[in-house]
Amino acid sequence: MNAIGDLRPALRGALRPPGFLAGLWLAVRLAWRQLRSEKARLASAIAGVMFACVLVFMQLGFRAALFESATTLISAMRADLFLMSPMTLASFRPETIPRARVSQALAVEAVAAAVPVYLAQATFRNPESGRRRTIQLIGFDMEAGVLDLPGLAPIRDALKQPDSFAFDSRSRPEFGPVPRLFAERGPFPAQIGNREMRVVGLVELGSSFGADGNAVLSEVNFRRAVRERPAALVDLAAIRLRPGADPLQAQAALRAVMPPDVAVLTGEELRAHERRYWEEATPIGFIFSFGSLMGLIVGMVIVYQILFSDIAGHLREYATLKAMGYSNTHLAHTVLGSAAILALLGFLPGTLVSSILYGVVADATFLPLAMGVERAGWVFLMIFAMCAAAGLLALRKLRDADPADMF
């Protein structure tokens, strides 16, 4: 034993423990070494986190797409204020207001223009298969410039011809290959309700949960298509204010002159109203929140299982570390470090898979699904919280590692 001579005989006095960050680094490194040592278990833990991550991304994506698509029509309108029936729950199923209210609005000083908008659902016959499907009709005065849709400006005059309409090229494909037919043939006949009309152009709006597709018509053509509708009733009025007018003051002024059968809303309020309908009056918002929560719970259980069995399977080793002078805090950092590593290792591929799925689903459903930094940030926080919760639950097992039972 020659080597013994090399070892200095000095005994150790009280020692200075590593600083917080150095200690944390050592704890996390230990966590990583432990995770790495069991590849199959690590893979299943990562798969669990990935699963939760993808599920949450999809649920949040659908949810956001729903709310976004529900308000695409309103967002496309160039108006400062809106008149709507207080009974209207959502714009795809509007209650009417008297047309007189639209002209009444002009009495308010700040109002520059008030344009009636007509909304109704009617059937559209697929020009190829002949099947009928419900489409959202949007009618308004083409000259008022109230709706700002891509593709609308050049066909404004064409839409004034009797029985013409523009088809939303981002409608669901069940309406038939209308954009392709239009590109091939130019304007062609199509049936709305029981009326023979003509597709004279394409606009872009997008399908929503309330409407699978849209058709844009002039005020006159709308009345032709929806004959049961009395001319004295409109569904929505878009109000533009004079330059420099304060929308809130104008809103107050309008409210003062309007009878209680009309609500005066800003664009933001109308969008919020629309969102609230989908969030509260339908189970859809809840379903997506519930789906996200389920994903997080399943992920948490998986991560908890992995962390718990890592501790339970190494109780003697953990107890030995405690006997050697490792503090509970340090070992807790190791467990939570494992949780953080799993969060990161599951989140990164989970986000990648979700981005790909978003593309696939957006192509299939025509819903506006896209990966965004903000949503990714939120999902990361949720996944991190999920893993942290699993880690905190697993920590309780650490108490069973009692060094006094080691001898």
Added chain:
Amino acid sequence: MEHPVQIAGLTYAYGEGALRREVLRDVELRVAPGEIVILTGPSGSGKTTLLTLAGALRAVQSGSCRVLGRELAGAREGERVALRRRIGFIFQNHNLLGFLTARQNVAMALELDGDTTEAGRLERAGRILAAVGLEEHADKLPAHLSGGQRQRVAVARALVGRPGLILADEPTAALDRASGQEVVHLLRDLARSRGAAILLVTHDPRILDVADRIVAMEDGRVVANAGESAATTGGRAAAADQHGL
């Protein structure tokens, strides 16, 4: 110089109320610097309990237990954890972390010392592994070592931090005769060379020869304290100093 272990009037009981059972009664024990004390006695006589109290693994109930200059009676959890860092523990099972190599396992004992660097820790771990004859096995996982080799890694881990006191409970129980002998002799030589005191519990008569002094316990009391005298311990300590190089 203060004795690494100074126990006086130590009484300890498990359980509460009607279930209360005293397992240590008024225990008196001193271990001198560099001294090797073997604790023997029948099963259930309280040896392990005494060791866990001296090792700051258990809170003292009554009596005095001074270890490495610290009074453990009334010591807070944090103080006990800090004291453990200056004690080397060797258990019946090696309790090495299976996912770390021998060298990394030994270095774990040094990671509690903020004044060390990663390179320094691995270097010291490598040196002490060489001292226990495991130079070639330093980078193997415990699963690839024999029982005796694993226990030698555990010895290296207990000693690498230069503890003032080493506590061992039946360190040879899981080993065959030859490796058991080898491990305790290594332990003795390393401790001597560094002046560390050893308190070792064993039933194994084959290793009694490493002791400077043998203390026997029975039913929670120290019954025989063979060979304790200032002369012997002093002599041994002096011998240890010469050994220490």
